[in-house]
Amino acid sequence: MRGATEAGMADDDEKPGLMGRLFGRAASPAPRVPAPSAPATKPPTWWSRLTRGLSRSSTALGQGVVDLFAKRKLDAATLDELEDALIAADLGPAAAKRVREALARDRHGRDASEADIREALAAEVERALTPVAKPLFVESAIRPFAILVVGVNGSGKTTTIGKLARKFVDEGRKVALVAGDTFRAAAIEQLGIWAARTGATLIAGKEGADPAGLAFEALTRAKAEGFDVLVMDTAGRLQNRAELMAELAKVVRVMKKVDPAAPHAVLLVLDATVGQNALSQVELFGKTAGVTGLAMTKLDGTARGGVLVALADRFGLPVHFIGVGETAEDFAPFSAKDFAAAIAGKGGDD
Amino acid sequence: MFESLSDKLSGVLDRLTGRGALSAADVDAALREVRRALLEADVNLEVARAFVENVRQKAVGAEIVKSVRPGQMVVKLVHDALVETLGGEDSGLDLAAAPPVAVMMVGLQGAGKTTTAAKIAKRLAEREKRKVLMASLDVKRPAAQEQLAVLGRQVGVETLPIVAGRGPVEIARAALEDARLRGFDVVILDTAGRTHVDEPLMAEMAEIKAAANPHEILLVADALTGQDAVNLAKSFDERVGVTGIVLTRVDGDGRGGAALSMRAVTGKPIKLIGVGEKMDALEGFHPGRIADRILGMGDVVSLVEKAAANIDAEKAAKAVEKMRRGKFDLDDLSDQLAQIERLGGLGGIIGMLPGVAKMKDQIAAAGVDDKMVRRQRAIISSMTPKERRDPDVLKASRKKRVAAGAGVKVEDVNKLLKQHRQMADVMKAMGGAKRGGMMGKLGQMMGMGAGMGGGMPAPSPEEMEALAKRYGLPGQGFAAGAPGIPDAPPPDVFAKPKFPGLAGLGGFDPFKKK
Numbered sequence: 001m002r003g004a005t006e007a008g009m010a011d012d013d014e015k016p017g018l019m020g021r022l023f024g025r026a027a028s029p030a031p032r033v034p035a036p037s038a039p040a041t042k043p044p045t046w047w048s049r050l051t052r053g054l055s056r057s058s059t060a061l062g063q064g065v066v067d068l069f070a071k072r073k074l075d076a077a078t079l080d081e082l083e084d085a086l087i088a089a090d091l092g093p094a095a096a097k098r099v100r101e102a103l104a105r106d107r108h109g110r111d112a113s114e115a116d117i118r119e120a121l122a123a124e125v126e127r128a129l130t131p132v133a134k135p136l137f138v139e140s141a142i143r144p145f146a147i148l149v150v151g152v153n154g155s156g157k158t159t160t161i162g163k164l165a166r167k168f169v170d171e172g173r174k175v176a177l178v179a180g181d182t183f184r185a186a187a188i189e190q191l192g193i194w195a196a197r198t199g200a201t202l203i204a205g206k207e208g209a210d211p212a213g214l215a216f217e218a219l220t221r222a223k224a225e226g227f228d229v230l231v232m233d234t235a236g237r238l239q240n241r242a243e244l245m246a247e248l249a250k251v252v253r254v255m256k257k258v259d260p261a262a263p264h265a266v267l268l269v270l271d272a273t274v275g276q277n278a279l280s281q282v283e284l285f286g287k288t289a290g291v292t293g294l295a296m297t298k299l300d301g302t303a304r305g306g307v308l309v310a311l312a313d314r315f316g317l318p319v320h321f322i323g324v325g326e327t328a329e330d331f332a333p334f335s336a337k338d339f340a341a342a343i344a345g346k347g348g349d350d
Numbered sequence: 351m352f353e354s355l356s357d358k359l360s361g362v363l364d365r366l367t368g369r370g371a372l373s374a375a376d377v378d379a380a381l382r383e384v385r386r387a388l389l390e391a392d393v394n395l396e397v398a399r400a401f402v403e404n405v406r407q408k409a410v411g412a413e414i415v416k417s418v419r420p421g422q423m424v425v426k427l428v429h430d431a432l433v434e435t436l437g438g439e440d441s442g443l444d445l446a447a448a449p450p451v452a453v454m455m456v457g458l459q460g461a462g463k464t465t466t467a468a469k470i471a472k473r474l475a476e477r478e479k480r481k482v483l484m485a486s487l488d489v490k491r492p493a494a495q496e497q498l499a500v501l502g503r504q505v506g507v508e509t510l511p512i513v514a515g516r517g518p519v520e521i522a523r524a525a526l527e528d529a530r531l532r533g534f535d536v537v538i539l540d541t542a543g544r545t546h547v548d549e550p551l552m553a554e555m556a557e558i559k560a561a562a563n564p565h566e567i568l569l570v571a572d573a574l575t576g577q578d579a580v581n582l583a584k585s586f587d588e589r590v591g592v593t594g595i596v597l598t599r600v601d602g603d604g605r606g607g608a609a610l611s612m613r614a615v616t617g618k619p620i621k622l623i624g625v626g627e628k629m630d631a632l633e634g635f636h637p638g639r640i641a642d643r644i645l646g647m648g649d650v651v652s653l654v655e656k657a658a659a660n661i662d663a664e665k666a667a668k669a670v671e672k673m674r675r676g677k678f679d680l681d682d683l684s685d686q687l688a689q690i691e692r693l694g695g696l697g698g699i700i701g702m703l704p705g706v707a708k709m710k711d712q713i714a715a716a717g718v719d720d721k722m723v724r725r726q727r728a729i730i731s732s733m734t735p736k737e738r739r740d741p742d743v744l745k746a747s748r749k750k751r752v753a754a755g756a757g758v759k760v761e762d763v764n765k766l767l768k769q770h771r772q773m774a775d776v777m778k779a780m781g782g783a784k785r786g787g788m789m790g791k792l793g794q795m796m797g798m799g800a801g802m803g804g805g806m807p808a809p810s811p812e813e814m815e816a817l818a819k820r821y822g823l824p825g826q827g828f829a830a831g832a833p834g835i836p837d838a839p840p841p842d843v844f845a846k847p848k849f850p851g852l853a854g855l856g857g858f859d860p861f862k863k864k
Contacts, residue, residue, distance in 0.1 A: 088395045090576040093386055153599065153627075154460025154572065183627070185500035186493040193492035238602040271460060275392030275576020275607060298459060301545035303578040326459070326490065 074117075079104055082117070089306035089343060092276045095313050099124050118344045126340035128309050133336040134318035136265060136293060138168070144176065144222040144230040146255060146262040150248060150289050151269035152281060153236030156297035156323060158187065160269050161231050162194030163321075166328035169199050173228035178218040179204035180211045180251065183235040191233055198328060201227070211235065211247065212254040219258040232263070239284035249288050266291045267320065273303040282315050297323040300330070304343055359387050363425045377409055377424060384428065392607030394580045397435065397614045405431045429641050435610050436637035441594065441619035443470070447565040450483070450529035450537045452522075454562060455596075456555060456586055457570035459543030462598035464494065466570050466624055467540040468501035469632040470596075475507055480535040485510035485525035487518035487558060488542035498540055505629050508534075518542070518554060522562040539564065546585035559590050566593045568621065571608060573600045579608035580615045587616050594621035597635070601625045606640075678774045680738040684730040687723050728756040729766050741767055 079100050086096035102124050138145050147164070151157050161177060168175045177200045181187035188204045195202035203221060205214040215232060222230045234251065237244035255262040268291040270278050285291050296305050299322050308319060319334040362383040381402050388398040408427045445451045453470070455463045467484055474480040484502050486509070488494035495512045502509035510525045522539055529537045539562055544551035559567065569583060569592040586592050595612055600623040613620055620635040730738060732755030737744055744752070744767065746760075753760045 084395055087389055088577050090392075090578070093389050152574065152602065154462055156460055184497070185504070186497035189493035189496050190491070238599060240602060271572070271574075273458065273572070273575045273578045273582070275574065275579075276390055277392070277574040277576075277602065298545065300547070301458065301578065302547055302581045303576070307576065 074103070074111075082121075086306065089304040090275055090310075091306040092279075092310040095128075095306075095310040098313065099128075099309070102127075122340045122344035124340075125309055125343050126336050128312045129319070129336035129340055132308075132312045132316060132319050133334050133339075134293070134320065135333045136267070136318075136320040138173075138229060139264070140228070142261070142264055144219070144227040145264050146219060146222075146230045146232065146259065147265045147267060148232045148234065148252065148255070148263035148289065149267045149269060150234050150285055150291070151236060152238055152271075153184075155236065155269045155271045155274075157181075157236065157269045158190050158194065158233055159326065160267070160295050160297060160321070160323060160331075161191065161233050162198060163323060163328050163331035164231055165194060165198040165200040167331070168229045168231075174226065175200035176218065176222045176227045176230045177202050178214065178230060178232040180214055180233045181235040182207055182209045182211050182214065187233070187235070200231075212250040215251045216254045216258060219255055219262060223258065239281050239288075245284065245288045248285075252289050265293060267293055267295055268317075269295050269297055270307075271303075272296050272299045272305040272322075273301060274307060276307065276310070278307045278311060279314060282311055282317065286315070286317070291317060293318040293320045295319075295321040295323065296334070300324040305339075306343060308339070309343075359384060359428070362387060363428065377406070380424065381406055388607065388610070392576045392579070392611075394577055394607070394611035394615065397580070397611045400614070401431055401435055401610075404434070432610075432641035433637050435614050436640055437613045437619050437635075438637055439619070440634060440636050441621055442634060443474075443566060443621055444593070445474075445478075445480070445536060445565065449533075449535045450526060451535065451566075452526060452537045452539060452562045452564035453566045453568065454539045454541065454559065454564035454590075455568050455570055456541050456590065456592070457543060458545060458572070458582065459491070461543065461570045461572050462624060463543065463570045464488070464498050464501065464540050465627075466568075466596050466598060466622075466632070467498065467538045468505050468507070469624065469629055470568075470622070471502070471507040471536075471538050472505035472629050473632055474536055475505070481533065482507050482536045482538060483510060483525060483529045483532075483534040484508070484538045484540065485521055486512075486540045487521050488540060489516070489518060489521075490542045494540075494542065501629070519557050519561050522558050526562055537562075546582055546589070552585075552589050555590055567591060568594050568596050569612075569618070570596045570598060571612060573597045573606060573608055573623075574602055575608040580611050583612040583616045583618070587618060592616065592618050594619050596620075596622045596624065598624035601631070678770075680730050680733065680741055680770060681735075683770055683773070684727050684738075687727050687730075690723055691727075725756070725758060725762070726766055729753075729758060729763055732756040741770060 082103065083096045083100040086099055087093060091099065099121070103120050106120070136147075138147075149157050149161055149164075158181065165175050165177055175198070177191055177195045179188040179191045179202060181191070182205060185207075188207060192202050192204065194200075203214075203218040205217070211234060218232065219230060232251075232255075234248060235244075237248065239245065252263060252266075266289050268282060268285050268289075270281065274281070282291065282294070294308075294311070294317055296308060296319065299305055305322075311317065312319075321331055322334050322339070324330045362380055365380070384405070385398050385402045388401060389395065393401070405424075405427050408431070409424060443453070445453075455467050457463050464486070471482045471484050475482050484498055484507055486495040486498035488498075499509045499512065510521065510528060513521075513524075516524070518541065525537050525539060528534075539558070541555060541558060542551070544555065546552065567590055569586050571579060571582065575582070583592070583595065595616075595618055597608070597620055600606075612618070620637075623633050623635050625631045625633055729752060732752045733744070737748065737752070744763075749760050749763050753763050756763075
C-alpha cells in the first residue's frame with residue numbers, strides 16, 4: 001500500500017517544469033535549497049515558493065503602495081487610498097477600514113516612506129492572522145483520525161486531498177481516501193488517481209450513491225483495518241442550497257454513529273480568488289458541518305486571498321494550509337508572517 | 351446571486367425615495383453608501399468608482415421630471431447605470447460561421463468549464479438542433495477527460511474518443527478534423543484550467559486558438575470571484591481575445607460583483623449564466639432584468655417567461671373559471687402546488703417578485719419551503735377523488751387514514767383543509783366583487799400574482815414596495831398566506847389573499863397576452 005513511491009516519483013520528475021511555471025516571470029529560478037530537517041527529497045524552501053507564488057499578486061498592491069506613498073504624509077487622503085488598495089486585495093470594506101484605523105492611530109500625519117508603510121501594513125495584517133495560523137494537528141492516538149473536506153464547487157477539494165494524502169503518507173501514516181463526491185462526473189476517478197499517486201488507499205462507492213452511507217462504511221472499514229488517517233472528499237456545494245447542506249449534515253451525523261468524536265477535523269477549502277462570499281461560506285458550512293479549519297487554494301494566480309484577514313477578524317477559525325499549484329508538493333502550512341509580508345509587498349529574504 | 355447587493359442598495363435608496371426634496375449632500379451620502387455596497391458585493395474598486403461618478407454626474411445634470419420625486423429619479427439613475435455597466439443589450443452565442451464552428455472554453459481551475467461545456471452542448475443540441483461534438487483538451491487534471499465523456503453521455507452529446515498521450519493542440523486538431531468528416535455543426539473544446547499568470551499554459555492556449563480558429567472563445571468565470579475577477583478577465587482577453595463571458599454559480603449567494611466588473615472592464619458581453627448543477631441550468635443573461643433584481647424590483651419578465659414555458663394554459667384557464675365560480679376543490683389546489691414546484695419552488699418565485707426579496711429572511715424563518723409544498727400535495731393525493739371534490743366528507747376516521755397515507759399528522763391535514771377553505775372563501779368573494787374597500791386591496795394583491803398574467807396592470811415598483819411593507823412585515827403575513835406552515839401566525843385579513851396572489855399565477859394565459 002505504501003509502495004506507491006513510483007507514482008510519487010513521477011511527480012518529482014515534473015518538478016523543474018513546475019518550478020518554471022510557478023516562478024513564471026521571475027528572471028532566475030529559485031535555488032533548490034533543501035529544507036534543513038525535512039526528508040532529503042523536499043523541494044525548495046516553502047518561503048521561496050510562497051513569495052514567488054504571491055509575488056505577482058503582491059507587486060500589484062506593492063506597486064500601488066509605492067505610487068501612493070513615495071513622498072507623502074500619512075494623511076486622510078492617503079489613508080483613503082490605502083484603504084482602497086486593501087479592498088482591492090479582497091480584504092473587504094470592514095477589514096480594510098479596521099487596518100486603516102490601526103495604521104492611522106500610530107502614524108497619522110507623520111512622514112512615511114514606502115518601506116514604513118509596507119512594514120506597518122504587514123505588521124497589522126500579521127497581527128490579525130497570527131492567532132489563526134495553526135497547523136492541522138492529527139492526533140496519533142485517534143485512529144482513524146477522520147478529516148472531512150468540504151467546500152463550494154471548484155474550490156479545489158479533491159486536489160487538496162491529494163496533497164494532504166502525500167503529506168500524511170510521507171509522515172508514515174496509513175491513509176484512506178474516501179471518494180465522497182458521488183455526484184460530479186469522474187470525481188471518483190480523479191480521487192483514485194491521487195490515491196495511486198500518493199500511495200493512499202481509495203475507498204469508493206458507486207457514482208450517485210448516498211455519500212452518508214459511504215461515510216459510514218468507510219469509517220467502519222478504516223477502523224477495522226487500522227488506518228491512521230481517513231480523508232473524506234465531498235461533492236462541491238453552494239452554501240445557500242439548503243438540500244445539499246442537509247445532505248452534508250447527514251454525512252456528519254452518520255460519521256458520529258461510528259465514532260461520536262468524528263469527524264475529528266472539518267476542513268473548508270476556499271479558492272483564493274473568492275471575494276467577500278467567503279464570509280458566507282465559512283458561516284454556513286460552519287453551521288452545517290462544524291468547520292474546524294480552513295485551507296486556501298490557488299494562491300499562484302494574482303488573487304491575494306485578502307479575505308483571510310476579514311475571516312480572521314470575524315470567525316477566528318484556524319487557517320491550516322495554502323496551496324500554490326497543482327502538484328502534491330505545492331502545499332504548505334499557513335504562515336501569518338509570510339502571508340502578511342506577501343500581501344504588503346514586502347520581498348522575501350531569499 | 352445579487353440578493354445581498356440588492357438588500358443593501360434598496361436599503362440605501364429607500365431612504366431617498368420617500369422624500370420630497372433632496373439636497374446635494376443627501377445624494378452624496380447615498381452615493382457613498384452605494385459605493386460601499388458595491389465594494390462589499392465584490393465589485394471592482396475602479397468599476398465602483400466609475401459607477402458612482404456616472405450616477406453623480408447624471409444626477410447633477412438630470413432633468414427634473416415633474417411627476418417624479420427626486421428620490422425616485424436617483425433610483426432610476428442607479429438602475430440605468432447598472433444596466434449600462436452590465437452591458438445594455440442581451441447577447442447570445444454567435445455561431446454564424448462555416449461549420450464546424452469551434453467554441454473554446456477557457457478559465458481558471460475550478461471555474462466550471464467542463465460542466466458549462468456540457469450544458470452549452472445540451473442547449474445547442476436540444477434547442478437549436480445542432481450536431482455537437484465535445485472534446486476535452488485537459489490532459490492535466492486527473493480524470494478531466496473522463497468527466498467530459500461522462501457528461502457527454504448524460505446529455506446525449508458525442509465526445510471525441512480519448513486517446514492517451516495526445517497533447518491539447520493535437521486533440522483540438524483531431525476534434526475539428528473528425529467534425530469535418532462526420533458533419534458536425536459545432537465543436538466545443540474544453541481546455542485545462544489555468545491561472546492567467548502561468549505563462550507556458552497561456553502560450554499553449556494561444557496555440558490551441560491558432561490551431562482551432564474558434565469562432566467563440568468563452569471565458570468561464572465563477573460568480574463568487576472577488577476583486578481579482580478583473581485581472582483575470584483582462585489577461586485572458588489580452589492573450590486570446592475572449593468573445594464572451596459565461597458566469598457560473600450564479601445560484602450561489604455571491605453578490606454578482608464579478609459580473610458587473612468583468613463586463614465593465616473588458617467590454618465583453620456576458621453571454622450565459624450557470625444557475626445550478628443540473629445540465630439544463632443554463633440561462634441567457636439579460637442586463638435589464640438583472641438590474642431590476644439587484645434593485646429589488648423583482649424580475650417579473652423572467653417569471654412570466656418561466657411561467658409561459660411551464661404552465662399548462664388550458665388547465666390554468668379551467669382553474670380560473672372554477673375559481674370565478676367559487677368552486678375551487680382540492681384537485682385544483684394540488685395543480686396549483688404542482689405549478690409552484692415547476693416554477694422553481696416557492697423560493698424561486700418569491701425571489702423574482704417585486705419588493706419581496708427583502709422579506710426572504712422572514713419567509714425562511716417561518717419555515718416555508720418546498721418540502722412543505724410537496725407534503726401538501728402528498729396529503730391531497732392520499733385522498734379519494736370524492737374527498738378531493740368535496741372535502742366536507744372528511745371526518746375524523748378519513749382524516750386519520752389520509753394522514754397515515756401521507757405520512758403526516760392529522761393536524762397537518764386539518765391545516766391544509768383550513769387553508770383550502772380560506773382560499774375558496776376568498777376566491778368566491780373575489781369572483782363577485784371588483785375593487786373597493788378590502789376587495790380593492792385584494793385586487794391589488796392579486797395584481798402581484800395577476801400582474802404576471804391575470805390581466806390587471808402590474809403595479810409600479812413603488813406601489814409594490816408599499817404593498818410589501820404593509821402586508822409583508824407585520825407578523826410575516828406573506829408566510830401566513832402560504833399553505834399549511836407549521837405554527838404560522840393566525841392569518842389576518844391581509845394574509846389571506848397572499849396565496850391567491852400566488853395562485854393567480856394559474857390565471858396566467860401566456861398566449862393571450864402576447
